[in-house]
Amino acid sequence: MESVCSINNFVQCLLNLGIAPDLAQFINILLGVVLVAIVPLVTVIMLIYIERKVAARVQDRIGPNRVGPYGLLQSVADAVKLLTKEDITPLGADKFIYNLAPIIAFASVILVWAVIPFTPLHVGADLSIGVLYFMAVSSIGTVKVVVAGWSSNNKYALLGAFRTIAQLLSYEVPLVLALLIPVMLAGTMSMQGITIAQQGMWFIVMAPVAAVIFFIANLAEAGRAPFDLIEAESEIIAGYNIEYSGFKFGMFMAAEFIHAFTIAVLAAVIFLGGWSGPFVHEVPVLGFIYLGIKTFIIYLFSLVLRSTVPRVRIDQLMAFNWKFLVPISIINVLMTAFLLQVVRALGLAPDPAQATDFVANLPQAVILLLGNLVVIGIVLTMIRNTGRRQRLEDEARHAAALERELERVSAPAGD
């Protein structure tokens, strides 16, 4: 029966072939790495096509339709074009660092995939600190901006880099605060553990506020619209990667597309139950499909958002983060922590033995959901009141200005 070689007993299979144990282990790891790394690399080719097509449909265009059937080979044509473009390095550039930046950009995005659980059995590396690993790896992404902006010897690149860093740093705060809540609910930081903890109830039901904050902050981290100040063509030409051309520029773009998809996967894993779905324990491959479906729903949502929401200004961006997202995240953490204590005091917390049971999770979920709804209600009321006050102030100012104008006109000229 050991004659069947599959991914699940690969080491044993190699040992049977007479390969040294250490080498077999290494080959196993290498194969795993390649398999995990292929997922984002293959999807990015489709993503660029899907993104252009969706953006086109929203803008009432057709989108790519020339290369291949339905324009499906457009991404291939793009890649070939980038490969044959001249790679220009500006004269004053710091050569080594200049070449390093696109590599860091790509590596920092693709490394996140190491901890994504694809099925109940298949996960690259189920680290005990999975969530923090994601944060740590994506914080390396900040370095790429510094490096690219500084080494290009271009004022706009440097200016764009500094704005981008300010943006990336700022939005990391609500992102990490939002991640505290799934960790609190699951009692683990491993991605697989968080997915398993959602067998009974998805975290988006228990922590919708955290889910929304996580999604928004991640959009900003990835530099997607409406937070795409990173490539504000009209203000700073293109931002930190202005001087890059050829495939180095392609690397930045590919990294951005993969990042946009990665945040959808992370949202699906952390808040939408990852691979969980019916019959997933009998047929693990189904988990991969469930995860793919959930991811694509979130991804399509972000695409529509990208095509419909205008870009924010940098001062609005900062104010939105520090004066809106961060306070809400802090309140949200406190509220969730308090309600979890209340749930436990009332004895409504699900028994660990019944953690996968939907009904057993219901009381806790309802209490947490109500708490979240209260927070949402307060926030919406505050937004409405602030908006109304602002509107009244604006109207008063306009009226005053009009009055002054009228006085000036009606006053006798010259005295």
Place this chain on the structure above:
Amino acid sequence: MIELNVQTIAFLIFAACILGGALGVVTTRNLIHATLYLVLSLFGAAGFFVLLSAPFMAAVQVLVYIGAIAILIVFAVMLTRSMTRLRDIYNRQWVMSAIAAGLLFVLLMVGVILPVWGVGGAQAGREVSEVVASTAELGTALVSPNQFVLPFEVASLLLTAAMIGAIVIARDDE
């Protein structure tokens, strides 16, 4: 002698990262290059934490030191005008610092090699603890009343004070 296995090789790679990075920091004349060497060095330290079965510390090392402090250093460099291209090594006290660094090195070497510190004055004979504390145990220890709850709260207060101080100093225009 030292057994050559995966862990030893990893240790050597990380040690090379730390030492090479540290050498780069002190020899380069370009402050941004120095920051990047520092990142390399810090990354090696994160690798050491992984080898010591302290993955939480490794993540914190990368998140806080590379993701925040190294970037803050770049900001600080860009705030100081014309510090990016130093013509000469700008240090009038290099003799003093060389002596201090040498003394520190000797002190550390003595502490590591000779049995002068530790329980019973001998570090070499101590057994390595088999117990590996998990991050959850760290969490309970941090807020348990008879362990570290006071340092935990004091740390928060200290960070708040640090931020207030930073804002007061940086915004000297008022």
Place this chain on the structure above:
Amino acid sequence: MAVLNEWAFIGVFFAIAWVVPVLPIVGARLFAPRKPNPLKQSTYECGVETVGDTWVQFKVQYYIYGLIFLVFDVEIVLLFPWALAYNQLDFFGFMAGFLFIFLLADALIYAWRKGALEWV
């Protein structure tokens, strides 16, 4: 050893993740034309000749954002073990975390009132 196996995966992944982007960049050298000239390699500022030094002094606001971020980052990282062990904590543990976050919120309110969060 089983735990280190996971990290061996990460180690190999690190190596591969650096190789993957290098390959096409190096590969492009085979196909791409290489005809550098000073005009082409000059700094791109929409056709206007660049004036002065690139590495100009930046305003202090960026640094303040960096500092505020650093404080928040360290505090939240310290909260992760607390959140992880939250299932095992009693009401005292909740209060300890509450006080910790309260001080964090305090710092935010101070920065807000001082106008350190304004983009100027």
